[in-house]
Each structure stands twice: as structure tokens, then as C-alpha cells.
Amino acid sequence: MLCLCGSLHGQTKRRVRAADLPSWPTTEVEFDRSLAEIERQANERLRDGENDHLVAYILQSSQFTSEPKIEPAISALEFVRSMPSGQRAGYLAGRLQTPPVRLPGDVLRRMDAFLRTKPRDDADERIPYFHGLVAGRGKPYLIAAYMRTMRFLYQKESGQQLNRPPVDLYQERGYASDTQVEANFAVWTALSVLHLIEPRLAANRILIVGPGLDLAPRTGFLDLFPPQSYQPFAIADALLALGMSAPERMLVHSLDINPVVVRFLQGFPGRNKKTISLVSGLRRVQLSGDFQDYFRNLGRKIGEETALDLPAPLASHLGKSIVVRPDVAHNITAEQFNIVTERYDTSPAYDLVVATNILVYFNEQELRLALANISSMLRPGGYLLHNELRPEIETIARELGLVAVQARTIQISAGAGKPLLDSFVIHRRAGP
Numbered sequence: 001m002l003c004l005c006g007s008l009h010g011q012t013k014r015r016v017r018a019a020d021l022p023s024w025p026t027t028e029v030e031f032d033r034s035l036a037e038i039e040r041q042a043n044e045r046l047r048d049g050e051n052d053h054l055v056a057y058i059l060q061s062s063q064f065t066s067e068p069k070i071e072p073a074i075s076a077l078e079f080v081r082s083m084p085s086g087q088r089a090g091y092l093a094g095r096l097q098t099p100p101v102r103l104p105g106d107v108l109r110r111m112d113a114f115l116r117t118k119p120r121d122d123a124d125e126r127i128p129y130f131h132g133l134v135a136g137r138g139k140p141y142l143i144a145a146y147m148r149t150m151r152f153l154y155q156k157e158s159g160q161q162l163n164r165p166p167v168d169l170y171q172e173r174g175y176a177s178d179t180q181v182e183a184n185f186a187v188w189t190a191l192s193v194l195h196l197i198e199p200r201l202a203a204n205r206i207l208i209v210g211p212g213l214d215l216a217p218r219t220g221f222l223d224l225f226p227p228q229s230y231q232p233f234a235i236a237d238a239l240l241a242l243g244m245s246a247p248e249r250m251l252v253h254s255l256d257i258n259p260v261v262v263r264f265l266q267g268f269p270g271r272n273k274k275t276i277s278l279v280s281g282l283r284r285v286q287l288s289g290d291f292q293d294y295f296r297n298l299g300r301k302i303g304e305e306t307a308l309d310l311p312a313p314l315a316s317h318l319g320k321s322i323v324v325r326p327d328v329a330h331n332i333t334a335e336q337f338n339i340v341t342e343r344y345d346t347s348p349a350y351d352l353v354v355a356t357n358i359l360v361y362f363n364e365q366e367l368r369l370a371l372a373n374i375s376s377m378l379r380p381g382g383y384l385l386h387n388e389l390r391p392e393i394e395t396i397a398r399e400l401g402l403v404a405v406q407a408r409t410i411q412i413s414a415g416a417g418k419p420l421l422d423s424f425v426i427h428r429r430a431g432p
């Protein structure tokens, strides 16, 4: 059996060079300097993203306190609105990083409870992970993380209230590893469309860029199970269900900048129990019929399905577990990788690259680099799927020979007057 073992068939990752991008208007020295700056910022954004998760965990988890859960977006609005206006302006401009600002009492109580918690063997594995992140720096560290996280959230939420989606905010914020089962519905729909467009297409070599992990998301937080990644399993299942691959040929490789995501995926095939637990973030009645059909069949081609006993607050949500077959699990691999600054030498010639909810984090320069790296790793005639409708993506991708062939918006739930939508865009790399 083939093994992807970190790099594909001996391909090794390497840093991008100016010569890889002949149309890049810069000298080699300047190129290396901007790459070094992108790498520096990526490390900061990774650290900021993990601190955002730390704050989301402290506000919402029931594993270390019986204090009521705090909704992060509401906390952000209350926190900022409680500030005197002079202080607020300085805080939102990023000048005020630490108190004199007074933090809400319920937030401080949860921080104290978290710091008092002693990691136990039977406890949620997130607790030792987040204690490791705090690394003994105590409450001042938590307060600084809370203030930074709340600034972004306030800007995002208040922008939404003014009907101004603050798209660009994402290009500066920390890298969140958030992922939900729902994100894979758009990929399933896109693959079904791709199968109709090109019925003979075989997708055996698949790359997932940024598969994510549900460590401690800000919305849809759930710590019933240890952190999980879903996308590699959902995509493997979709390709088998559509007949676009077969278990003995399918290789699903993932690249993620976050080592916690990569560790989960690398450790999965060696687990005694190769189980993935799937729970919808929304109640069944809110979900579209198409999504419910999708969820019903999800996982059946990669393993055995078992029922999931969900606690009362989640009783109206869809849920099930999948015990993944070892042959499938062993062909799901991962490597730590920055898609903006790295690529494989020589090209692994993937049939399909999937990158959802990641391109939103990249500014135009980063997008150009990321798309060039993705294109270099696709075979001619291979496909890229993403869910980002930003117009510059289509332009940059076209310049790189990745022509958009289909795009759609899909509905996951009707919601209460606010439908939950996702989208997909399919690009084809020019070639035979």
C-alpha cells in the first residue's frame, strides 16, 4: 500500500523562491525580505489564533466551572460599551492593551476558575493544552488575551450591526483553527457538480489546505469530545460515495500551519479507536432538507456508523459517530506547512485541492503566493475548490492558469430570518 508519510512519495517541502514567480515585480532580495516578514507575521497570527481559542474556552467551557457560559460576541459588546468613550477610542485603535480598563466580573470569575484547575488524567485534554499556552503567566496573560480577542469581535459584531461585513478584518486577525461539520456540505455539493461536469474524473490524490480542528471555536463551541478535525474524513467519504475514488487508490494529504491540527491527523491512524463524532451545530428543524440528507449519509463509505447519545441541550441536533476503517485512516496524512511561503518539490500533481475558510485570512500578496503554490502542486487538468467569493481571487487565479468553471451559493439552514449560507468556487488548472 502507498504511504504518504509526511511528504508525498519523497517530495519535500521548500520555501518559495523569486524564480518560482516570474511575474512577481521585485528583486530576489526584496522577495526574500517580504517572505521573511510574512513568516514573522504568520507566527504572530498563529499565536494570536491560539489565544483567541483560549479566551473562547475560558468563556464557554463547562469542564472547569459551573459559572454560566458567556457568549463571546455579547461579552465583547458589553465590555466595549462599558468603557468611557475616550478610553474606548484608544482601545479600539489598539493603543490600550492592558487595564486600567475594568473587565466584567463574570469573565474574571471564569479566569480564576480556569487558573485554579489542576489538570487530571480524566479531564478534557484542552485544559492541559491551554495551561501550557499560559505557561505560568497567570491572570495578566489571560486579561491581555481577552482584551485583544474582544477588540476584533467588537469590530466584527458592530460592523455587522451596521450591515458592513468587515471582510478585511480577517486579513489581520489570528489564524483560527475552527471547523464544523457544516463546512463540508459546500465541498460535497461542489464535488457532486464536478462529477456531473466531468463524469470520468478520478480524484485519487487529494490535498486539503487548512483542515482545521474544533479546539475551542467562538461559535458553536462544543467540548463533549476531544478536539477533532472533520474535513479529511468528510472529503474521503464524499469521493468514495460519488465513485470518484476507491479506498485502495485514495490518498488524502492535509497541510496546516497549526501543529495542533497536524498532530491530531498524524496520530489518528495509530489510535485504538478511530472514531469521529459528528454533531450539527444547528437544531434539526433549522437545517435545510439537503443538509439533513447529506448528514444522514455522511461517513457511511469510510466506516461503521453508530448512534450518539447527546445530552439534553443537544437532543434536537443531528449526531452520530463513525468508526473509520483502518485502510481509510492510514491513507489520511498531514504535514505542518505554510501554504503562503512553501510548496513541494517536485510537484505531487494532485487531482484535487480543497481549501475552505482559509483564503479569507490572506491579503492580496499572500493570496497570490498561496494560489501560486497550490497551482504548482496540482496536475494540469486538476481542480481547486474553495468557498471564497472575493473577486480578486478569480483574477489572480486566472493569471496563474486556474480558471473558474463553476461557483454557487448554497443554503445550510433557513435560520430565523438569517439563513446560514456557504458557497463554493471550482477552478480548473489549464492543461489536458
Ligand SMILES: C[S@@+](CC[C@H](N)C(=O)[O-])C[C@H]1O[C@@H](n2cnc3c(N)ncnc32)[C@H](O)[C@@H]1O
Residues within 6 Å of the ligand: 042, 175, 176, 177, 178, 179, 180, 183, 209, 210, 211, 212, 213, 231, 255, 256, 257, 258, 261, 337, 338, 339, 340, 355, 356, 357, 358, 361
Ligand atoms: C478556519 S480554519 C478552516 C478549517 C476547514 N478548512 C473548514 O472549512 O472548516 C483555517 C485553517 O487554515 C489553517 N491555516 C491558516 N493559515 C495557514 C497557512 N498560511 N498555511 C497553512 N494553513 C493555514 C489554520 O491553522 C486552520 O486550521
